[in-house]
Amino acid sequence: MARPRTFDEAQVLRAVRDQFWNKGYAATSMDDLMKVTGLGKGSLYGAFGDKHQLFLRIFDTYCVNSVESVRQALEGPDAGALERLRRYLLGAATASAGPSRRGCLVARGTAELSGQGATDVTDRALTAFQGIEAHFARCLEQAQRHGDVAAGADPRKLAAMLLAVFRGLEALGRAGMDEASLRGMVETALEGLPVSARRRR
Known part of the structure; x- marks a missing residue:
């Protein structure tokens, strides 16, 4: 059974949006996204996919x-x-x-x-x-x-x-x-x- 999410998805997406918006796509790394969201790489990939998929979601x-x-x-x-x-x-x-x-x-x-x-x-x-x-x-x-x-x-x-x-x-x-x-x-x-x-x- 999949573990339930323990984070606020809307809050995470706002943080991701602001990171891309302020720094741009190329200048934003997965480490940056982990830092602003407080989530690990596995959680980000599991919930939203890779960096490009995450960008498309907020875009x-x-x-x-x-x-x-x-x-x-x-x-x-x-x-x-x-x-x-x-x-x-x-x-x-x-x-x-x-x-x-x-x-x-x-x-x-x-x-x-x-x-x-x-x-x-x-x-x-x-x-x-x-x-x-x-x-x-x-x-x-x-x-x-x-x-x-x-x-x-x-x-x-x-x-x-x-x-x-x-x-x-x-x-x-x-x-x-x-x-x-x-x-x-x-x-x-x-x-x-x-x-x-x-x-x-």
Whole structure:
């Protein structure tokens, strides 16, 4: 009979996530993971598999949670959809200029592992980015119905542009760009959205 686990799985996975997030995949060893979790190698392997399987476990969860957080932030009635999108992107700009600047685990993991042919990581990342883009597009469709965005505009193309801005905020923030500049980028992108005749009047 297998011995019951004597550790808090959620707590262990949080410690593992933070280790990978702070130090990166390559710089994290099994010894590091044993140290931050307090578990022996046998316990880690038995519960989660090897280092790559453990990384995929926390990477999957992070991707799902990232998409869900966007959905929750943008969810609401047609009225105010554009303002919700604006608040979300400005919040991302502020966070990207924060003191920790450790960035997004999806972007960091993808950048590090894509060159090693880790398609299991890149496929998961692409699915997450497409999910975020879909929520942007849905919010823009709501803004169209409310009359804040021109009816003839393609919300999917606009969402793709905003996704590029959204992902660029992190890279520029980690490079040291200040908050005012990052927020200015968001405002400029939103001001460039095609407006409806009602808003032009």
